[in-house]
Amino acid sequence: MxxxxxxxxxxxxxEDVFQTSIQITMGRLDDVKEKSYRAAFIRLYDGKRxxxxxxxxxDGIQGEIDALASMASKNENIEKDPIFKRLEVNEGExxxxxxxxxxxxxxLNEKIGLLKEYYPIIAHSEHVKLxxxxxxxxxxxxxxxxSKGSNxxxxxxxxxxxxxxxxxxxxxxxxxxxxxxSNYFASLKGLEKEIETRFNKAVLFLKEAVDVKPGKYxxxxxxxxxxxxxxxxFGHKSESDFMIGDESMKEEWKIGKKVGSEILSxxxxxxxxxxxxxxxxxxxxxxxxxxxxxxxxLAGRLHSAKTAAAxxxxxxxxxxxxxxxxxxxxxxxxxxIKGGDKSFEELISEIDEGVLIETLKHGSGMSTFTLAPSxxxxxxxxxxxxxxKISVVSGNVFETLNEIDGLTKDVKILEFALGGCxxxxxxxxxxxxxxxxxxxxSLNVR
Amino acid sequence: xxxxxxxxxxxxxxxxxxNNRVESVRRKDITKTAIRVYSENKLGVAGGLGKIDExxxxxxxxxxxxxxxxxxxxxxxxxxxxxxxxxDFNDENEFVNEIEELLVEISKEQPDFIFSNKATLTTTENSxxxxxxxxxxxxxxxxxxxxxFKRKGSGNIFDGMVGYSGLKYDRKEFLKLxxxxxxxxxxxxxxxxxxxxxxVFLQSDSxxxxxxxxxxxGLIFATGGSLLSGKIGQKLFDExxxxxxxxxxxxxxxxxxxxxxxxxxxxxxxxxxxxxILRSPYTNKKTAKLFNLPHTGAAGxxxxxxxxxxxxxxSLKESDKTLEELLEGRKGIFVLVASGGDFTxxxxxxxxxxLPLLFDGKRFIGRLPELNISSNLFDMFxxxxxxxxxxxxxxxxxxxxxxxxxxxxxx
Numbered sequence: 001m002x003x004x005x006x007x008x009x010x011x012x013x014x015e016d017v018f019q020t021s022i023q024i025t026m027g028r029l030d031d032v033k034e035k036s037y038r039a040a041f042i043r044l045y046d047g048k049r050x051x052x053x054x055x056x057x058x059d060g061i062q063g064e065i066d067a068l069a070s071m072a073s074k075n076e077n078i079e080k081d082p083i084f085k086r087l088e089v090n091e092g093e094x095x096x097x098x099x100x101x102x103x104x105x106x107x108l109n110e111k112i113g114l115l116k117e118y119y120p121i122i123a124h125s126e127h128v129k130l131x132x133x134x135x136x137x138x139x140x141x142x143x144x145x146x147s148k149g150s151n152x153x154x155x156x157x158x159x160x161x162x163x164x165x166x167x168x169x170x171x172x173x174x175x176x177x178x179x180x181x182s183n184y185f186a187s188l189k190g191l192e193k194e195i196e197t198r199f200n201k202a203v204l205f206l207k208e209a210v211d212v213k214p215g216k217y218x219x220x221x222x223x224x225x226x227x228x229x230x231x232x233x234f235g236h237k238s239e240s241d242f243m244i245g246d247e248s249m250k251e252e253w254k255i256g257k258k259v260g261s262e263i264l265s266x267x268x269x270x271x272x273x274x275x276x277x278x279x280x281x282x283x284x285x286x287x288x289x290x291x292x293x294x295x296x297x298l299a300g301r302l303h304s305a306k307t308a309a310a311x312x313x314x315x316x317x318x319x320x321x322x323x324x325x326x327x328x329x330x331x332x333x334x335x336x337i338k339g340g341d342k343s344f345e346e347l348i349s350e351i352d353e354g355v356l357i358e359t360l361k362h363g364s365g366m367s368t369f370t371l372a373p374s375x376x377x378x379x380x381x382x383x384x385x386x387x388x389k390i391s392v393v394s395g396n397v398f399e400t401l402n403e404i405d406g407l408t409k410d411v412k413i414l415e416f417a418l419g420g421c422x423x424x425x426x427x428x429x430x431x432x433x434x435x436x437x438x439x440x441x442s443l444n445v446r
Numbered sequence: 447x448x449x450x451x452x453x454x455x456x457x458x459x460x461x462x463x464x465n466n467r468v469e470s471v472r473r474k475d476i477t478k479t480a481i482r483v484y485s486e487n488k489l490g491v492a493g494g495l496g497k498i499d500e501x502x503x504x505x506x507x508x509x510x511x512x513x514x515x516x517x518x519x520x521x522x523x524x525x526x527x528x529x530x531x532x533x534d535f536n537d538e539n540e541f542v543n544e545i546e547e548l549l550v551e552i553s554k555e556q557p558d559f560i561f562s563n564k565a566t567l568t569t570t571e572n573s574x575x576x577x578x579x580x581x582x583x584x585x586x587x588x589x590x591x592x593x594x595f596k597r598k599g600s601g602n603i604f605d606g607m608v609g610y611s612g613l614k615y616d617r618k619e620f621l622k623l624x625x626x627x628x629x630x631x632x633x634x635x636x637x638x639x640x641x642x643x644x645x646v647f648l649q650s651d652s653x654x655x656x657x658x659x660x661x662x663x664g665l666i667f668a669t670g671g672s673l674l675s676g677k678i679g680q681k682l683f684d685e686x687x688x689x690x691x692x693x694x695x696x697x698x699x700x701x702x703x704x705x706x707x708x709x710x711x712x713x714x715x716x717x718x719x720x721x722x723i724l725r726s727p728y729t730n731k732k733t734a735k736l737f738n739l740p741h742t743g744a745a746g747x748x749x750x751x752x753x754x755x756x757x758x759x760x761s762l763k764e765s766d767k768t769l770e771e772l773l774e775g776r777k778g779i780f781v782l783v784a785s786g787g788d789f790t791x792x793x794x795x796x797x798x799x800x801l802p803l804l805f806d807g808k809r810f811i812g813r814l815p816e817l818n819i820s821s822n823l824f825d826m827f828x829x830x831x832x833x834x835x836x837x838x839x840x841x842x843x844x845x846x847x848x849x850x851x852x853x854x855x856x857x
Contacts, residue, residue: 028516029513029515030515030752031515031751031752032510033748033750033751035494037494037496039496049468051471051472052470056477057496130671172791174791175671211790214820236603242603244464244465246465249601252599325476363786365786366604366800369786370786370798371786372787389790391795391820392798394786394798394857396857425564444857446820
């Protein structure tokens with residue numbers, strides 16, 4: 001064990017990483033990588049400032065601790081510091097992805113074989129000009145030790161595949177993909193039907209999509225679009241590091257304030273399996289279910305020990321780091337909108353003219369949030385109608401939260417193979433997101 | 447058998463800024479090494495972090511040949527170059543102290559704002575060597591100060607940003623830039639009539655170039671999935687529009703001067719569109735050979751990947767006019783923050799501009815309401831292209847801006 005310096009808080013996070021990536025382009029194997037490494041991140045706090053080091057030399061961790069300590073000032077009262085007091089102490093081994101559940105136990109040939117089973121579904125279409133299939137997995141075992149007494153070992157695992165394709169029909173072009181993430185290799189099997197359905201939809205979109213007439217429409221967001229909306233428009237605003245030091249923000253974001261429609265509840269929970277699964281955060285805090293909005297009322301926010309101490313609130317288990325090169329900052333885990341009481345048919349039946357956003361390229365969220373749709377459709381007289389090409393859908397976050405007037409019962413949590421959430425320099429962090437189909441009375445569609 | 451060794455080393459001091467003060471300091475020192483072996487038109491790669499055993503890595507790379515990854519290209523040979531440069535700071539303590547002092551001054555001059563995010567001093571070393579006489583070495587230290595700001599009481603996560611990446615540091619100039627932007631932010635201009643306006647982007651902003659990054663990708667282009675496929679040699683854009691793939695300092699690029707295959711291009715640039723004429727998509731060796739395209743030196747990927755086609759930054763050729771001259775007395779809309787927009791498959795572009803500033807070519811006048819801007823790829827860089835100013839927005843370093851006419855309306 002390490003010799004932690006007196007009068008300071010110290011923690012060490014060692015990451016044992018196993019990862020695979022495979023890429024096949026147009027039937028040619030382009031790249032195969034399987035690697036393992038061990039690396040660490042060290043944090044030290046003196047009550048005034050944090051000092052961090054990341055290293056790929058795990059034998060030199062004690063040296064890094066000592067070097068950081070030499071930059072800090074010894075604090076006899078560190079145990080009275082509100083951040084120190086907030087930090088959880090946990091002990092034990094919490095390994096979930098071991099034995100046959102670990103991607104380490106699956107051969108490279110089996111992983112390559114998975115892609116080979118699927119790509120014939122799209123490879124022979126006359127409309128496919130380019131296709132590329134990717135497989136990735138990432139198994140991380142984290143060992144966390146702190147000067148306060150934490151001593152935990154836990155793991156996370158991400159497995160995923162993507163088949164991306166470029167379609168062409170004369171001058172018409174369209175790019176789409178099938179993307180599936182999970183915690184287990186076995187869940188990537190048997191997806192033939194889903195891949196075929198998605199591919200056929202994309203070809204139809206290529207051939208039939210027309211330009212949307214720009215304007216304001218009632219918009220129905222699919223679980224994918226609703227999840228991105230929840231993540232980008234409200235999830236990021238719930239990350240408490242954005243609130244620190246601004247007294248008027250604390251007033252503006254007072255718990256109990258009405259921020260959305262009464263049918264709206266948004267939750268973040270690291271316990272949910274999927275790509276956002278985070279049993280402990282990177283400060284050693286256990287995952288918790290946190291309501292951000294409950295029935296339209298601001299109910300909570302996401303914290304690290306530092307932000308929880310500053311706002312005098314409880315820890316939520318949301319201090320996450322992209323990898324051993326970075327310090328934990330406040331991030332989401334799995335964020336989703338709770339379901340409502342309608343069927344999909346009921347939800348759209350009340351719309352004379354509207355837009356259904358089915359799939360997305362990306363989204364963003366400041367005071368004006370955006371969704372860049374990939375596949376979208378007009379809704380006419382209560383039915384899904386022609387496919388439409390849309391550059392961007394945008395709206396004011398708070399107006400939109402109040403304009404949500406319908407939710408379907410069923411909720412879908414999505415898991416993607418590649419990509420993730422970006423915040424400052426740390427991208428892409430695996431997260432989960434989702435929701436029901438969500439109806440918004442008015443959004444700007446261009 | 448040809449053996450190649452590629453090494454990436456990053457040493458970084460990152461100063462994390464929260465509420466106008468230094469909250470934490472992070473040191474990073476990471477070395478990544480890859481060995482590649484070429485044999486019978488195949489490539490095997492193996493990589494490792496930190497201290498590595500080169501013999502063991504070589505054995506793994508040889509074993510990786512069994513994957514039968516076809517790589518029918520000649521590795522770069524007989525080329526030796528060595529480029530080393532430094533930012534104004536060499537001493538880490540000096541950098542931390544300067545950021546602390548800078549923040550004190552910014553807080554005094556802009557008390558209505560909260561500044562956060564990071565300042566970094568980063569040294570990147572890249573080297574590639576093989577037994578065909580290739581020996582390239584790059585070592586560069588550059589600084590980045592990226593501050594996001596929020597006006598006190600604003601409901602936004604952040605309202606805007608001010609920053610600079612480069613080699614030179616001048617506190618007075620950085621303060622001047624920060625003050626100009628913050629003062630313009632405070633001057634709210636509510637009245638706005640929809641119509642066609644000159645829209646000004648920082649050249650390094652990628653949002654207006656998104657479609658070209660995608661449609662000039664060598665593989666997408668060559669296989670017919672690009673709007674530009676099959677149009678090499680055609681004049682598609684305005685005469686004054688020239689687009690480079692760049693690894694040149696003059697364009698604000700401070701990474702390695704060679705790509706992942708050890709290719710060095712003249713002046714560290716490659717013209718993909720020249721005077722409006724499409725010359726080439728961006729390619730690595732393999733894509734260029736497979737599809738008989740020009741080779742532009744755009745191989746990238748992770749240090750231990752088989753090199754793939756990768757987008758390096760684009761830059762635009764500047765005109766012989768200043769921004770003020772290009773605007774010809776009109777006021778432009780400077781896009782300081784535009785997030786979330788995109789192009790349709792046909793090239794139609796639209797994005798909200800979350801922070802637009804009214805701009806006269808020399809100074810930021812005030813903050814406009816949130817706007818929508820829209821156009822089409824072929825108009826933006828065709829009939830509606832006004833040009834790239836020859837002047838920089840700040841004397842700190844490369845910071846040119848580009849102007850094009852667009853439809854603009856209030857959100």
